[in-house]
Amino acid sequence: MLAETICSAVSAAGLGIAAITAYRKRFLTAARIAAYALVPVGLVMTGAVEWLARTAFSPMAWVGFGVLGVAWLLFTTTRAVERRRGGRREEAVGEGRGDAVAPAASAPSLGRGRRGATPKPQAAAGGDDFSDIEAILKKHGI
Structure with a gap:
């Protein structure tokens, strides 16, 4: 009973603040405040406050x-x-099947990454890019 009274008082105060805000021509803010103010009354009407009070003391x-x-x-x-x-x-799934598809397929790529070595196809691609850039710079006399 006390919780319902407190929620009603909070809602009434909120609606009063919303009315003052609307009087100051801030209608969007007033509507938002009114929406927040109606939440406690809605919770009381649905019985959520009573359920919460019973649950909190159980x-x-x-x-x-x-x-x-x-x-x-x-x-x-x-x-x-x-x-x-x-x-x-993952181990249990792998143990059930003896015929794994390429079991060491990812081992070399992991090993190279840990040692810090770069793959050769990327190095070749980088060299081609620099030769193009060098040609452009020579063409412009830089």
Whole structure:
């Protein structure tokens, strides 16, 4: 009962502020303030405030929130452990199939990237670009 009274008072104050704002010819702002002011009354009318008050003071509801928190903690912990181990799911899928398609196909590209070596096709392409630029600069006498 107290929560409903407080929500009604907040809505009445908000509508008063909206009226003053509309009097000052700021109609868009006044409409926005009125919309915010009507939210608490709408929550009271739908019964959400009563439900929230019953839930906030219910020990069983708090135990339920605690159980949900433990479940969330277990999900996140197992996910973190799974990532740290390197993904058990992928290994389990790979073990089931003995005929993998090119199992070492990506190994050379990973190895070159770690050593810092650049692939030769890119170096050749870069050389062609510089020769074109050199030709253009020589043409202009630079």
